[in-house]
Amino acid sequence: MKLYQLTKKPMPDYASAKTKRQKQRAAGLHPDYWYPALWSHELAKGEVKEVTFWKQSFALFRGEDGRVRALENRCAHRQLKLSLGVVDGCALTCGYHGWTFGEDGKCSKISHSLFGHKMPNAQVKAFAVEEKYGLIFFCPGDAEKAKLHPIPEIPEWAETSGWGRIPVDFTWPAHHSIIIDNTCDFTHAYLHRNKRPFTYAELKRMTTEGDSVVLEYDTKVGDTPLQRMFISKKTNTNAMTLGYHYPYQWSSTDEKIKHWCFVLPIDERTTRAFFLFYFSPEMLKVPGLPIGVPPKAIGAVMAFAKKVFVEPLLAEDGVAVKAEQEGYEDHWEKPVPDLNPVLYAFMNLTIRKWDEYLADDDAAQATERSEAASAE
Ligand code: FES
Numbered sequence: 001m002k003l004y005q006l007t008k009k010p011m012p013d014y015a016s017a018k019t020k021r022q023k024q025r026a027a028g029l030h031p032d033y034w035y036p037a038l039w040s041h042e043l044a045k046g047e048v049k050e051v052t053f054w055k056q057s058f059a060l061f062r063g064e065d066g067r068v069r070a071l072e073n074r075c076a077h078r079q080l081k082l083s084l085g086v087v088d089g090c091a092l093t094c095g096y097h098g099w100t101f102g103e104d105g106k107c108s109k110i111s112h113s114l115f116g117h118k119m120p121n122a123q124v125k126a127f128a129v130e131e132k133y134g135l136i137f138f139c140p141g142d143a144e145k146a147k148l149h150p151i152p153e154i155p156e157w158a159e160t161s162g163w164g165r166i167p168v169d170f171t172w173p174a175h176h177s178i179i180i181d182n183t184c185d186f187t188h189a190y191l192h193r194n195k196r197p198f199t200y201a202e203l204k205r206m207t208t209e210g211d212s213v214v215l216e217y218d219t220k221v222g223d224t225p226l227q228r229m230f231i232s233k234k235t236n237t238n239a240m241t242l243g244y245h246y247p248y249q250w251s252s253t254d255e256k257i258k259h260w261c262f263v264l265p266i267d268e269r270t271t272r273a274f275f276l277f278y279f280s281p282e283m284l285k286v287p288g289l290p291i292g293v294p295p296k297a298i299g300a301v302m303a304f305a306k307k308v309f310v311e312p313l314l315a316e317d318g319v320a321v322k323a324e325q326e327g328y329e330d331h332w333e334k335p336v337p338d339l340n341p342v343l344y345a346f347m348n349l350t351i352r353k354w355d356e357y358l359a360d361d362d363a364a365q366a367t368e369r370s371e372a373a374s375a376e
């Protein structure tokens with residue numbers, strides 16, 4: 001018998017992709033948006049770290065004043081990574097010959113003799129940074145354009161709100177679209193058949209508007225006795241609304257159980273996903289008693305829920321998205337007969353936004369070429 005055919009050819013890139021699915025799985029995310037780079041606590045004062053967005057390297061550093069800056073990760077002298085350098089006040093000094101770059105990316109100081117020369121006009125690109133919700137966000141593209149779609153407002157995340165909060169992240173060996181698909185496509189209830197975070201899902205409505213897709217499912221949320229022990233009966237756990245608000249994903253159960261997922265697309269097969277889960281004090285109850293969780297105990301309940309529910313649940317998704325990426329790379333030519341219309345709406349949005357980026361990029365390169373030609 002012949003072995004069934006394994007596709008040995010490498011998966012196609014965006015330009016050579018023949019089907020929408022192949023395009024989706026090769027598409028990047030539009031850089032003129034805000035993306036999570038690191039948790040705030042991962043970058044101390046005076047520290048620099050490398051962060052990769054879609055195969056491009058950035059040096060993020062926190063100055064002595066506590067503010068984070070982002071620069072292109074190359075020294076304008078001999079192109080060493082600036083992330084190998086040292087934070088110097090509120091600037092970054094390359095580790096080799098000691099050229100210092102300010103937050104605007106301009107070389108402001110050189111540690112050695114200039115040999116009678118003027119200061120060279122050395123410059124790297126600088127990128128906008130914002131810290132919110134315990135995350136460092138940066139815009140790897142044009143920050144002026146990113147102003148059109150700011151980081152979502154999450155008033156519930158404020159410490160004073162009284163909401164329970166669970167921040168958690170995973171670096172998964174999968175394309176970002178595989179992760180966004182996973183978080184919104186409830187046909188994968190089977191994967192979680194023991195943990196039962198959502199069961200018997202029926203898609204009631206899907207609305208596509210601009211760069212957002214909103215889904216309403218009828219489903220049973222938190223469908224095990226253990227989960228029920230913590231959820232007040234006043235919470236409607238028979239429905240969930242989810243959205244793909246490009247390039248982010250969110251959900252809401254009765255406005256009381258919510259989350260956002262912010263992804264950092266590292267390359268075609270690696271994504272770091274940062275999740276913020278948050279829970280209204282109205283939905284949390286003391287197990288066995290018809291009373292709410294006292295504000296002082298919410299932190300402990302969240303720590304428990306993170307270890308017992310959230311991390312083990314997402315670990316199941318991690319296994320699945322990794323396996324889906326591997327399956328795609330082996331069999332990318334095979335058709336994928338998905339039944340949930342949600343997946344096609346997401347596919348179209350991801351492709352449309354990447355096409356928009358590529359068209360903008362082509363136009364920007366053509367302008368650069370004609371400016372260079374007229375300067376000659
Ligand atoms: S390579 Fe960076 S200072 Fe020389």
Ligand SMILES: [Fe+2]
Pocket residue numbers: 182183188192317
């Ligand atoms: Fe899942």
